[in-house]
Amino acid sequence: MMGAKIMTHTPRVAAPARPVVLVALVGLGAVATLGACNVNRVNRAALVPHMTPTLRSGAPMETPGEISLGASSLTHTTLGSSDDEAAVEVPGTQAEGAMRLRLGQHVAMGLLYAEGFDAGARAIKDGQPPVESGNTRGYGFTLSGMIPTGDPRWHVGVNSELLFWSVPYVEYSTCVQNCGGVNWTFVEEGRATVSQLAIGLVPTYSAGSWSVWGGLTFRNHPTIEQKGVEVGIDWEDEVEEGQFNTVLSAGADVELGGGFRAGVTLYQVVQGQPAKYGPSVAAMLTIPLGRRDTAPVAPPAAAPAAAPGWPAGPGAPTY
DSSP, rough: OOOOOOOOOOOOOOHHHHHHHHHHHHHHHHHHHHHHEEEEEEEEEEOOOOOOOOOOOOOSSSSSSEEEEEEEEEOOEEEEESSSSEEEEOOEEEEEEEEEEEEEETTTEEEEEEEEEEEOOOESSSOOOOSSSEEEEEEEEEEEEOOOOOOOEEEEEEEEEEEEEEEEEEEEEEESSSOOTTOOOEEEEEEEEEEEEEEEEEEEEEEETEEEEEEEEEEEEEBBBBEEEEEEEEOOEEEEEOEEEEEEEEEEEEEEETTTEEEEEEEEEEESEEHHHHHHHHEEEEEEEOOSOOOOOOEEEEEEEOOOOOSTTOOOOOO
């Protein structure tokens, strides 16, 4: 038997608009006053992106464009806290993709996408609330320069990235004063948008099908303050952009054929907050867009072998 919804209708009686407006204003004022009187103790946490270096090498692009796909972090090694006031979870696995177009011979511009997976994420310390609102994901832009040197095998890459991350967070707010006789707890789960800027310097050596590089990256690390006291209604953003971290990296890639390249980068966060990282690994596949119009750098030629003969000296024969 299907249920039925019974609706009733009560005739409306017209009333002057002015008293209605006054009543509404009084009601809003009462709510605001009540909210302003509450004193709440909060406990927060957020799933923030894994700290990574800029992953493009300094080698010049050999085609008009390229697509890079892979993982900026494959898995966790070790993870701890370097900020007692913060409470974040960090993804062990974080995917990254980029599409770049070459502007001239030594500049490339493109789009970036990254996603840190909630599955396998770890908290930096015990006792912080779990975050269960999905993955953290970022969209943004990249601009890269490949500065030539006096040796065609050497270039210095300068990479910049600007990402806007959608960061899930949770906040437990417990009323401890002026609570109307009930110490209630309110749980808020949501997402905050924070920006992240990265600058990377990547000296790169290329010869034949191989390229190797070292890197230094500065990137800010989103964070959230775990505990605090709020009075009244909280209008502030929960997730903060955080401090800049320093990342050292080293990597290599090789051409697989047809312009496809596979590369691996090892990196270590050496300074920064809120997380204390162990060594991490990234792996990327680069797919060319368009025909190759720049020849790869040839490996150094071997020195010619010495001609056989007598050693130079007074007794050496002459021809």
